[in-house]
Amino acid sequence: MLTLYRSSPWYGAVALGICYFVCATLTVAYTRFDGGVAFIWVSSGLLLAQLTQLPIRRWLPPILSCSAAALVMCAQFGLGFTAAPMMTVVNLSESVIAALLLRWFVGKSVQTDTVRGVTWFVVSAGVLAPALSGIGGAAVVSSFTHAPFGLNWLNWFAAHGLGALIVTPLAAVWMSGDALRWQRHAGAARTYSTILMLAFVAGVTALVFSQNWLPILFLPMLPMVFATIFGGRLGAIASTIILALVAGIFSARGSGPVHLIQASTGARSIFLQAYIAYAALLVLPIAAILKQRAALTAQLLESEARYRGIADSLGDAVVDVAINGTIRYASPSIAELTGQAPDILVGADARCLVHDEDIALVWQAHEAALASPGHAFTAQFRGRGTVVEHWFEVAIRAIISSQGDAIGVVGSIRDISARKAAEKMLQHEAQTDVLTGLPNRRAFQAMLSACLKEGGNGSGQNCLAIFDLDRFKAINDTHGHAAGDAVLIAVAKAAQADLRASDRIGRIGGEEFAVLFRGTESEDATAAAERLQHAIRALQIPYGDLKPLSVTVSMGLCAVLPFSDMDQLMTRADQALYEAKRSGRDCFRIAA
Numbered sequence: 001m002l003t004l005y006r007s008s009p010w011y012g013a014v015a016l017g018i019c020y021f022v023c024a025t026l027t028v029a030y031t032r033f034d035g036g037v038a039f040i041w042v043s044s045g046l047l048l049a050q051l052t053q054l055p056i057r058r059w060l061p062p063i064l065s066c067s068a069a070a071l072v073m074c075a076q077f078g079l080g081f082t083a084a085p086m087m088t089v090v091n092l093s094e095s096v097i098a099a100l101l102l103r104w105f106v107g108k109s110v111q112t113d114t115v116r117g118v119t120w121f122v123v124s125a126g127v128l129a130p131a132l133s134g135i136g137g138a139a140v141v142s143s144f145t146h147a148p149f150g151l152n153w154l155n156w157f158a159a160h161g162l163g164a165l166i167v168t169p170l171a172a173v174w175m176s177g178d179a180l181r182w183q184r185h186a187g188a189a190r191t192y193s194t195i196l197m198l199a200f201v202a203g204v205t206a207l208v209f210s211q212n213w214l215p216i217l218f219l220p221m222l223p224m225v226f227a228t229i230f231g232g233r234l235g236a237i238a239s240t241i242i243l244a245l246v247a248g249i250f251s252a253r254g255s256g257p258v259h260l261i262q263a264s265t266g267a268r269s270i271f272l273q274a275y276i277a278y279a280a281l282l283v284l285p286i287a288a289i290l291k292q293r294a295a296l297t298a299q300l301l302e303s304e305a306r307y308r309g310i311a312d313s314l315g316d317a318v319v320d321v322a323i324n325g326t327i328r329y330a331s332p333s334i335a336e337l338t339g340q341a342p343d344i345l346v347g348a349d350a351r352c353l354v355h356d357e358d359i360a361l362v363w364q365a366h367e368a369a370l371a372s373p374g375h376a377f378t379a380q381f382r383g384r385g386t387v388v389e390h391w392f393e394v395a396i397r398a399i400i401s402s403q404g405d406a407i408g409v410v411g412s413i414r415d416i417s418a419r420k421a422a423e424k425m426l427q428h429e430a431q432t433d434v435l436t437g438l439p440n441r442r443a444f445q446a447m448l449s450a451c452l453k454e455g456g457n458g459s460g461q462n463c464l465a466i467f468d469l470d471r472f473k474a475i476n477d478t479h480g481h482a483a484g485d486a487v488l489i490a491v492a493k494a495a496q497a498d499l500r501a502s503d504r505i506g507r508i509g510g511e512e513f514a515v516l517f518r519g520t521e522s523e524d525a526t527a528a529a530e531r532l533q534h535a536i537r538a539l540q541i542p543y544g545d546l547k548p549l550s551v552t553v554s555m556g557l558c559a560v561l562p563f564s565d566m567d568q569l570m571t572r573a574d575q576a577l578y579e580a581k582r583s584g585r586d587c588f589r590i591a592a
Helices: 002-009 009-031 043-053 060-077 086-105 117-145 149-177 180-187 188-209 221-252 265-313 333-336 356-371 418-430 441-455 472-479 479-500 522-537 567-582
Strands: 317-321 327-330 377-382 391-398 406-415 462-469 504-507 512-517 553-560 588-590
Touching: 009 060, 043 060, 043 149, 060 086, 060 391, 086 117, 117 149, 117 265, 149 221, 149 265, 188 221, 221 265, 265 418, 317 333, 333 406, 356 377, 356 391, 356 406, 377 472, 391 462, 441 504, 441 522, 441 567, 462 472, 462 479, 462 522, 472 479, 472 553, 479 504, 479 512, 479 522, 512 522, 522 553, 553 567, 567 588
Parallel strands: 553 588
Antiparallel strands: 317 327, 317 406, 377 391, 391 406, 462 512, 462 553, 504 512
16 A cells, blocks of 8 residues: 555555445444444554554545545444534544654654554554544534443443554554565565464464353463564564454354353453453564564674674784683684684683783783773783793773673783883883993992892892092093093903802993992902902003003992992992092092
């Protein structure tokens, strides 16, 4: 019918009007038992289904066509020509009210594929619209038949509300083309399974309504649920229609559990409609929930595929780690970084990737991410089991469940070995004297500070010596700075060769050097200082065609006492050095 509307609005309107007239005529002729309103009314559901498929500007053709059908039907088979205009207005207003309410609540179409859509459809088409139109309908019928207003309103509300709930979903599915689209996309297996389940519904319903001695109206519900599971919304609607047709045919012939009710024919008819509507309200929400879950599953699979595609294409490795540290997913890049295949790592403890000394740091970031969802935490660590030291950086963020709880973390791992090597080189350059290769003043003071802390823990006595080259300015002035540089380099090499591996030496000024004798008492340090002076004094430093250069040093020595202050310690050693210079150079003095 929607296809007819696309070609010409009036063709579809005429077809709808004919269907409206036939349904209205049959219901008035066969279900108007007590002279009041009809006990079954499905025509409004047909018009409502059509209105919800069209924009408001295209409502006029179907409304006019159904108005003509309702007018003729009421005049010929209903309350007569006088009451026909008023009954037509009331009947059509019900469909218009329901369509406007649905448009307001959920959009333009009947949405029985979501729980929200089913809820508002029941409220709009099954409750509000028939309740409002029933006031006018009961008033008109009561004025022409003298039947009680309250009874007419109740019958109208039940007949029109239940009729809309039963007919509108099927008509909407048919008019929108959803039935054909479902058949094209369902596949043969699902189609045959749905048909088999619908046949099961028909068989069980026929079994229940072919007898009238057992009240087993609950039996068709289970096959209807199965039909809904296999066929979705179409299966739910089709099973409801099958239930209505089979139950209606048998009940009209005087068979079925409905006749166990000791009531009038009209009351039995309302009960049957209520039963069918109850069945529809049972399976339609199930169909909606199944469709929503299928949509969520599809979105989840699509999201997971997108996530894996992105993770697989990244140079950084991506790992999904459970709360307890178990790896649930590892991207292929992990093999390039760690040398371990992703399928081997899945199920293993993530700590197997981290050097023992760095596990605590990485685990701290892991726990911080779990405690603060929405924030990323980084940690740097060394890899485990590699001959060459590899450094990695991981950015960790918590994975949040739909309830807002952290259920794990996702970490992005990258190799920062090159960066670490560059940082190490820069640090080395920042702490190394360029000319001699010895630690510079800053680096030596850092070593001295660490030694003082160790001394505070009772690790033994140490001694500090500061020496500089005697008359070094004369060498620069006489032979040039290149000669002075050669002398400094030679002195540095001689000092390094003479000192023990545990001792530390640094260039702390132009021609000034400092030595830290570790674990050495004052007497031993004095002997070591004398040996160092002798080694430097014995140097013969070649420089071009000149006579080999020689140099002597003056030295100040002081003991490093526990809890010494570094600045005061350097000052004491400097003072002893200046005293040695004043004493004639090429000697050393011990600080008081």
